[in-house]
Amino acid sequence: MQSESSHYDFVVIGAGIAGASVAAELAADADVLLLEAESQPGYHSTGRSAAMYVPAYGPPAIRALTRASGPFFQSPPDGFSETPLLHQRNILMIAREDQRDATAEFIADAGGDVALQMVEGDGLAAVQPLLRSGYATHGVIDSSGSEIDVNALHRGFLRLMKSRGGRLVTGRPVATLRRAAGIWHISAGDREFRTPVIINAAGAWADEIGRMAGAEVIGLVPKRRTAVMIAAPPDIDSDRMPMTIDMEEGFYLKPESGQFLVSPANEDPMPPCDVQPDELDVAICLDRIERAFDMPISRPQSKWAGLRSFVADKTPVAGFSDVVDGFFWLAGQGGYGIQTSPALARVAACLAQRMALPSDIVAEGVNVDMLVPARLQSGVPVSDYLV
Ligand SMILES: Cc1cc2nc3c(=O)[nH]c(=O)nc-3n(C[C@H](O)[C@H](O)[C@H](O)COP(=O)(O)OP(=O)(O)OC[C@H]3O[C@@H](n4cnc5c(N)ncnc54)[C@H](O)[C@@H]3O)c2cc1C
Structure with missing residues (x-):
């Protein structure tokens, strides 16, 4: 293994829309590394969607997150995208x-x-x-409803992250996670990275990353x-x-x-x-x-x-693990991960920094309890859902 090792405030695993958007939010206040297994970010679910923004689609928490994302889609930050993110359909x-x-x-x-x-x-x-x-x-x-320019949205988040000092490393699949003295040691390809907080935005692989960390299984x-x-x-x-x-x-x-x-x-x-x-x-x-x-x-x-x-209730999981320290879940976006990404990234960045949720998102009906992983440990039997 190469000797180089780097320390970050947050390491985000997975550079799909979830990882790119939360990394951009976190990079405003912290040193962030966004770590991707593939040579190109967006190769998996993010690059394969139907690219729709449908506020009437999905369970209540999804609809609230979608509504709360509307203002971002309508007027993203200056320089975020050269073209409009939405086209009415x-x-x-x-x-x-x-x-x-x-x-x-x-x-x-x-x-x-x-x-x-x-x-x-x-x-x-x-x-x-x-x-x-x-x-x-x-x-x-x-x-x-509207169509989303997913490529412009994803690239916009990656660009915003970089402009805020965040770093993207591709082609490095995370293979092991080890925590010692309050620090995660992440081995990815021939590199090792260190951080007190991992953000698990690995899409379909999120439970696999959770297992590597010794966290709870969310039943993805x-x-x-x-x-x-x-x-x-x-x-x-x-x-x-x-x-x-x-x-x-x-x-x-x-x-x-x-x-x-x-x-x-x-x-x-x-x-x-x-x-x-x-x-x-x-x-x-x-x-x-x-x-x-x-x-x-x-x-x-x-x-x-x-x-x-x-996951069982078809609502995303955003919150710290109750089992291992410094391990944050951002997973289970189902068929709605693009249209909810602006608001969900802000929610996740606030929770990961142990801050209160933004008031505009709370006003749409989003609360911490509907998102935290702990809700999945008691309640809906996941086996029923799998049938
Ligand atoms: C056909 C289809 C239609 C859809 N239509 C819509 C739609 O109209 N509107 C909408 O909002 N959503 C839609 N979706 C859902 C949306 O695409 C997903 O919710 C969203 O892309 C999930 O993003 P993600 O970042 O969580 O996952 P991904 O884009 O899959 O990103 C996860 C990343 O983690 C990386 N990773 C995994 N393991 C590791 C590891 N060990 N080390 C490093 N990196 C790792 C992967 O390589 C991947 O790049 C659709 C999905 C599909 C399949």
Whole structure:
């Protein structure tokens, strides 16, 4: 092993959106190292998302964090990004007659947070002209959705971190963690780094990093989601169409520069890995799209899969371990880690520095108890969730 070893106030493990954003926040007041296993940051979940900001999506804590992130997306700090981070994109939730109960549930759940507009029968065709006649009987339009420029957001956080004196080291997978006399010794590749506080932002690998540290297991379950790009019909203006989602999330279709990103919205549990799309999922996806939409389905132009990692209550974990000192969890962002990243990073940076949460985020309904790892030790049986 090389003799060089460096000391930091915080070492953040994982340079996806979670690690990059919290490292940028922490670097305002502290010496920060952001440590990434891959040669490029953003190679895993962050680089594989559907890039949507949907304030009506997810459990209450997610919706609160998403709302609290809105002002950052609308006006990021000077120099953060040369291009806007958000581009407005309506969301259309579609439903068959047998999904009326699901529609009522969705409206009861999300209707308090965002303005929703119900459309019935022919009104649907006006909003989504590609819908197959007779497939859906009604829909709900949510005009609070946007597309996120994920690359600009991720690069913006990395740039902000560096401008504040933080350091990014890539291509160094953390292999062992050892704590002695109040200091973590982190061996990563041929290097050793030291810090009193580790921030575990390792995405699907967060429980593995926790095990290395001797921390509690949070019961993280990485779930594969598959995405496929197909050509949009040439004679339509697809870019003006809403992102169209099955009311029970059986599939979605999102316009993207003359193509459609389609997904069967699958959630297949699997170990953390460089996940690849499964051909069966691709076939299921195209079948569901063909049933709902009246258009020629071309051969996929590209396809990929990514992991969405959840704990039992589908709410992120942000807080210090109760088992080992100086070990901070930032994990379990599931399918919402991009849209919640600005607010969640501020929350995590405050908690890691043992400061009170920012008042604007508390005002949206976020509190410490909904995020701390201790909530997972008593309550929801994780085994039920895995079935
Ligand atoms: C198909 C799909 C669609 C999605 N759509 C959306 C969406 O529309 N909106 C939204 O908000 N979210 C969406 N998500 C979810 C979002 O992508 C994730 O919540 C988010 O990217 C998680 O970020 P992360 O930084 O925690 O994880 P990651 O991006 O996976 O980063 C974790 C990093 O930790 C590193 N790491 C792991 N182990 C080690 C180690 N031992 N040493 C050093 N580094 C390590 C990994 O290499 C990785 O780079 C989607 C996800 C998928 C898969």
